[in-house]
Amino acid sequence: MNQLAVSNSFWSRVSRRLRKNHAAMFGLVLVLGFICAATFANVLAHYPIDYAEDPNMLPSREHWLGTDSHGKDVLTRVIHGSRLSLLAGTVSIVLAIVIGVPLGAIAGYSGKKTDQLIMRSIDVALAFPSILIALLVMAALNRGWSSVIIAVGLINIPIFARQIRATVITLKNQDYVTAAIASGANTFYVLTRVLFPGITGPLIVLGTLGLGSAILEVAGLSFLGIGGDPTIPEWGGMLTEAKGTLTTTIWPALAPGIAISLSILGLNLLGDGLRDALDPKLNHNK
C-alpha cells in the first residue's frame, strides 16, 4: 500500500482525499468489519454452525440475539452469513467485469456497427427487470448457490458494459490516446495498455457500488426462496425463514435485515467516497 503511494502520486492523492472523507471512512470501516466477520467467522461466532438448542428463544446472555426456528444461534448465523453474501457478491461482480468490461471497451472503441450491435443487445437485456432474468436463469440451472452467482453476474454485465463504453468514448478523444493510435499501435495494445489505466478509476467505483447491488440481488433471490442449500447461513434466506415466527421473536428477521442494509450502506459510502476522491473536480451525486 505504502509502496504504491510512493510510486504513484495519483493514487496517493486519491487515498489522501479518501481519508479526509469521513463518510467514506465510515463506509470503509463497515466493509472491513464485514470482511473480518467473514474471515474470522469461526473465531467470532460463539457456536458451531450446526449447533441447535430450543427454537425461537429470546435474546439472553448465552444467545445475544436469541435463536431462530431451527434453534440455532442467530448471531452466529448472521456472522457466518457474511461469508456467502460477500463471496457470492464478489464472484458475481468479477464475472460481470470479466465479460462486461471487454464488451463495453470494444463497443466504445470500435464504434459504428459493432457498437450498435452491442448496445442494442444491451437494450434488449435491460428491457427485462433484472430479477426476472435471474429467475429465468435459476429455472434453467439446478438450484444452488453457484447458479445464484451466475444469475447475479449475468444481470450485472450490461451495467458494466454500458459504463465502460461511456468512459472509453470520452477517453478515445483524449490526446494521449489519439497519439498512441496515430503512432500505429494495434487495437489490443491501445485497449489494454493505453486505455485500461484510464478505466481503472471508474471501474473501482463501479465495482464497489456493483458489489452492493450484487449482495442485494443475492439476498433478494434467496428471500424469494430461490437460493441454494438452506443449511448454509445466508441473510436473505434467514429473513424468509424468520417470517413464520415473527410474533414469537423478531430478532431472527431483524438481524439479517440489518446486516444486509449495513453492508450495502458501507459499500455505497465507500463507492461514493472513491468517486469523489478519484475525480475531485466533479461533484458527482447520482
Next chain:
Amino acid sequence: MWRFLFIRITQSFVTILVAVCLIFLSIRFLPGNPVLVRFGQHPVPAKIEAEMAKQGWDKPMIVQLGKFLKELAQGDLGDSFERPGERITDQLKERVPATIELTFCALLLAIPLGILTGVAAAFWHTRWPDYAAMTLALIGVSVPVFFLGFLLMNIFSNMPTGQRLPAWIVLDFKTDFYLFESILTGNFSMAGLALKHICLPALALSTIPAAMISRITRSSMLEVLSADYLRTARAKGATFFRVVWGHALPNAAIPITNILGYQIGMLLTGAVLTETIFSWPGMGSYLFAAIEQRDYAIVQGGALMIATMFVFSNLLLDLCYLWLDPRLRVEEIS
C-alpha cells in the same frame, strides 16, 4: 426531429420483438416438461403427451414461434398452462393496472419527497438539514425493498395489506384501475380505501427513487444557487421561495427526468419483490409465480408485457427530455 422520433420508435419496437423472441426460444430450452404444472401428484404419461400436443409444444420451434407471433398480432396470448380456461390477455388486463397504480403512487410519493428534501439540503448546505436529508437518502438506497416492506408491515400493523381493496368489497369496476376509476367517478370513500391499501407498498417502492431524486436535486440546486443570475434575482429582492420555485427548481428538472428514466427499470424490478411481499396482484407477482410454477405461457406473455412497459416508458421519458431541453432538439437533428 420527426426523423429522430421515427428512428426511436422503430428501435423500441425492434427491441421488444427481439426480446420476446429471445424469451420465447430460451423458455423452450429450459429443462423440465412444461405441461407438468397441471398434473401435480397424478401424472399419466399418455395424458401428458396429449396435453403437449394440445399446447402445440411438440411442433418444431420455428412453427411455434410463428404461431405465437401470429396470435400476438391478433392480441391473443393464449391460455395459462396451470389454470385451465384462464386467458392470459384477460389476466394482463387485470394485472397491469395494479402495477401501474402502484408505480404511479410510488412516484407520486417519491417526486415531492425527493425534491423537498433535496431543496432543503441544498439551501441549508453543510448544516443539519443537509446531513439529515443525505443520511436519509443513503439509508433509502441501502435498505433492501424486501426488508423495508417487512419493517413497514410490522410497524404499521394496523394498515391494511395483502389486497387492493378491503376483502368484503365485491370488485365490479369497469376498469381495473380501482383507484383512478373511483376518483374519476367521484366515489371518494372507495378511493380513500384504495389509497389506504396502496399506501405501504407504494412507500416501500418509493424509497429508492426518492433518495435518488433527493440527491440529484440537491446537487443541481447547489450548482444553480451559486449562479450569477440567481444572485441578481436575490439582489433584486426576490424572496427565497421565489428563487427556488421560479429559478432553481426548473433547472433541476432535466437531471431529475434523467434519473427517473434510469429508475423505471429499477421500479419494475422492485415491483417483483414489493408485490410478492405485499401480495399485490400485479404483473410482478404474476410473473414470479409463473416462473416458479413453470407456467411458460404466462412467462412469455408477461415478459412481453413488462418489456413493452419498460421500453415505452423509456421512450416517453426520452420525449419528455426532448421537450424539456430545447438544446437537444437541435443536436439530434444535426
Next chain:
Amino acid sequence: MRYYFQLRKQLNMQIRILTLCCLGAMLFTLGCGSPPAPTNTLIYGRGGDADGLDPTHTDIGESVKVIVNIFDKLVDYDEETLDLVPSLALSWETSDDGLVWTFDLREGVKFHDGTPFNAEAVAFTINRIIQPDHPHAYDNVIPFYPNYEGIESVTPIDEHTVQFKLKHPSATFISNMAMFPASIVSPTAVKIHKEHFARNPVGTGPFKFEHWKTDQQLVLAANDNHWRGRPTVDRVIFIPVKESAVRVKQLERGEIHIADNLPPSEVDELAKLPTIKIQETEGMNVGYMTMNMDKPPLDNLLVREAIWHAIDRDRLIDVAYSGHATKAVSMVPPTMWAHHSGLADREFDPEKSKQLLAEAERNAGVKLPIKLQLFVMAQPRPYMQRPRQTVVFIKDSLERVGFDIEIVTNDIRQHFFRMTQGEHQLGLAGWSADIPDPDNFLYTLLDLDNINDDGGNNLSRYRNEEMHDWLIAAKSELDVEKRKQLYLKAQESIFRDAPVLPLVHTKVRIAQRKELSGYKLHPSSMVRLRHSKITP
C-alpha cells in the same frame, strides 16, 4: 440565457400544478373515512388461489375448498364424522356380488342455472371421468381417474334412479362417490362453457358461483333454493394471500374471518388473542421421507435403518411443527381404522446408527461418508408445514452419523415429478387422504403397481410381491375385519423393510374470528361453509 427563460416559462406552470396535485392527494388520503363493512359476508383467507373449479379436472386443495361449496355429491360425509350419509342420493343398494350399485336420487333439485338434477346428469358427470374420449371432457388432466376406473358403466334407469356397474367388487367405491371429483355438474353449463366451465362452474350446492378475479377474490353467493335450505351467510369471499404473515395480520385486524395454512407457531400466538378462536382436528395425512431403493447404498437395509435411528423425530416435531404433530411409525394415520398401533419404533439413537453404518461398511462395502441427495419441495404442505426447517434438521442429523447430504430444492410439482421418475435418493414427501381408506395410503404409496417412471407414487420403489397380493385382495374384500387384518400385515412388512421413514401425522389447524360460528373443521379437511353464521 435565452434558453433558460424559455425553459422556465415552459416548466413553471407544469411543475407547480403537479406538486399541488401531489400534496392534495396526500392530504385527501388522510381525511377519508371508510364505509361500513357488510355484516353477512364470510371472508376466507388462504395461502393461494384455485386453479380451476371443474371438479373433474383439478387436484389442487385450494380449488377443492371452493368446489365442495358449489357442488353436491351423491353421498356425503356426516357433519362431524367420516360416516357416509345420503346427499343427492336418498338411498342406495348393492347387488350380492357387489358389482351393481343402484342409487335412488332426490327429486325436485335444480342446478344453479335451472337445469333439473336427474339420472342423466349423474351419468354425464361420471362418464366425463371414465370415458377416454368423452366429447365434453375438455381437458387432458383428470387427476383422479384411477379412483373411478373400476366403474364399468353408469346407466340411468329412470329420471331418478341410476345404476353403476363395476368391473370388480370394490371396498372403496362408495367412499370415492363422496369425494369431490364425483361432484355432480350441470350438463347444460358444461356444454355451453366447454373448457371455460372451470371458470364458470354450475352445481346444485349451497352456494352459487358469482365471480372470480384470479389472485384477488372469488365470490360465492347463497343459493336460495338449496334443498337443505338457504345458507345463513349471504356471501362467501375467498381471498388468496400468499404471505402467511399478512394473513395473520389480516385476521388480527378483522379483515378476514378464517385464516388457514398458517405456520404452527403463529397459530399458537394467535390463540392468545381474545377475538380469535383456534380449531384443530387430527389430519388424515402422513409426512415421510422416501428412500429410493433403486439407488445404492439405499438398497441396503442397514443403511436405511441407520437413517431411521439418526433422526430424532420428537425434536423435529418441536422444531418444524411447534409440537403440533404426532410422531409417525406407520404410514397409516392413527385416525384411520386400520392403523397398526403395535409397531415398536426404531428409537432415536445416533450411536446405533453409526454401528449400523460401520457394519454396512464391513459387510456390504458401503463407503463412508455416504453421499446422498435429499430432495425437498419449496412450498409448504399440510403434512410438511415448514419444509425448510425439516430438511435442515434432517441434514444436520444425518451428517452427524456419517452421511454427506446435498439438498435439492424444487417447486412442488417439479419435486414430485422428479421423484416419481426416481431421480432422487432421499426425498421429503407426504400424502393427505383422498378418501378415508388405508388403501389410499398403502397401495397408492408403496405397492409395486405404482412404480413407473410416469407418476407412480411408490417413490421408494419398494417391491414386495407378498404384500402386493394382500393389498389387491383387500381392495375387493368387503368384510372390514378381514381387510383390517390384511392391512395390519402390510404395515408390519413395511416397517420391517423400512422403504420409507414415516415422520409425522400433522394436525389440521385454522384460526378464526370469534364472530364466526357454525363452521366446524371436518376430519376429511373438507371446507363446508353452509352452516357458518356471523354475529357482529
